[in-house]
Amino acid sequence: MTDRQVMDTGRIIAAHGRRGTLETQSGDLLPYLIQGRRLRVVCGDHVQWDYDEPGVLAIISAIAPRTNVLERQPPGRPGTEILAANLSLMIVVCAPLPAADWFLVDRYLCSGELMGCRLLLVSNKSDLTENKHNHDTMLREYSLAGYTCLSVSAQDNRGTEALRDALKDQTGIFVGQSGVGKSSLINCLVPNAEITVGPISTSTQEGKHTTTASAMHYLPDGGRLIDTPGVRDFVPAIPEPQFVQNGFPEILAVTNQCRFTDCRHLREPDCAVKQAVLNGTISQRRYESYKRLLHTLTG
Ligand SMILES: Nc1nc2c(ncn2[C@@H]2O[C@H](COP(=O)(O)OP(=O)(O)O)[C@@H](O)[C@H]2O)c(=O)[nH]1
Ligand SMILES: [Mg+2]
Ligand SMILES: [Zn+2]
Known part of the structure; x- marks a missing residue:
């Protein structure tokens, strides 16, 4: 030494x-x-x-050269901001309360796809009964789109074993809206992590932003996990609008059947994406998410 x-x-x-x-x-x-x-x-x-x-x-x-970066467009500022680097697994956390912002979930999933990360959608607070029906219906939509969804509870430890397995040998990152229980889940998974868990504001049901910077934690079975501050507004940094479709795997899967190779899947004729939405094989709401993100980038 x-x-x-x-x-x-x-x-x-x-x-x-x-x-x-x-x-x-x-x-x-x-x-x-x-x-x-x-x-x-x-x-x-x-x-x-x-x-x-x-x-x-x-x-x-x-x-050292980075294998990938989680990068966003900060609100009201030009340029991009790198939040974390060298990730192998992105875990998007949502919960029935505060009610999920599914457009935010889609934007995180999109950035994970573009980074080349494995993705996992984790629905926390399975102990709660509020919003259960709507919430579970939405989760099924993500399963149909090809995502693995895991239902867990940081409160009674339901499902956390599967989450631990998923993180083995990975550098994972927790992202998602404030108050969904990211810090609570890390406290479950990592003994002695002792991260401050935020109170939920009774007026908005949103969490207070108690996690102020990203930090990496070590799991006992190997694997690392980064906690990020919850954000209200995450806009992925996407260099060109035509890359947005790469962030929606079920959309990307049919784009080769569109008449035009540069189809944006908006008003073009013979668009396989719009047809799949009509047939119900692509969720209308995910398609709306795609369009919304595209418009965010094209102004
Ligand atoms: N009922 C229930 N509440 C939870 C669960 N996990 C976290 N919470 C609560 O949700 C609030 C926000 O948790 P926190 O971990 O700070 O969320 P973060 O902002 O995503 O890090 C706190 O009041 C937690 O006690 C859970 O599994 N069930
Ligand atoms: Mg937190
Ligand atoms: Zn198209």
Whole structure:
């Protein structure tokens, strides 16, 4: 150990501006500082670092190429914002209360598809009876579109074993609206995580944004899980409008049958997507989501 190389590699497990925590190759946690203005690290990044003060503080010098990034368009600002990197599994969490924002779910799923992540839709708070019928009907729609849906409860631990299995050997990320129980689920899955769980506002049933930055947690059976702050408004960063269809697998599956190869599936004749919506093989609501996201990007 004393024969340390000049540079070491590590992984960012928490990032707050220019400071945060990294995990060294030997598994130790070390606070870091970023010098200079050019580097911007995010949770999940693999980095090169050296000691500023041996055993006390690391200085990050470079970021390894990222396999993928979760990236959004921040509201009211130009450019894009990277939220996390190097993910293998995106877990979109929803709940019957606060009532799910399915358009938000679709936008997260879309960004996961574009990143090349495996995707899992987790419906938490299965102990509640509110909204159950509507909520379960919607979940069936996602199953039909090809998504794996898991019903769990952080309160009584129902289904959390299957979630643990899904996370084995993965770098997973929890995304979803505030108040659905992401932090509560991490507390279930990770002993001693002790993340602050937010109270739900009685007026809006939305959670307060208690998780302020992304942080990575280690599961006892292997696997890592990143908690993200709940957002009201997640718009995936999509470079060109024609990529939106790649974020909706059931739409993408039929696009080769459209008359025009550059069909946007809006008003074009002989559109296989619109036909599938009419036939009921593609959900009308998912198609509306597709169009809404397309319009968000094209203005
Ligand atoms: N009934 C019920 N409430 C839950 C469950 N999981 C979380 N909650 C509650 O939902 C609220 C928001 O939880 P939190 O974990 O902070 O949500 P986050 O914003 O997604 O991280 C808290 O009041 C939790 O106690 C669950 O499985 N069942
Ligand atoms: Mg939280
Ligand atoms: Zn079409």
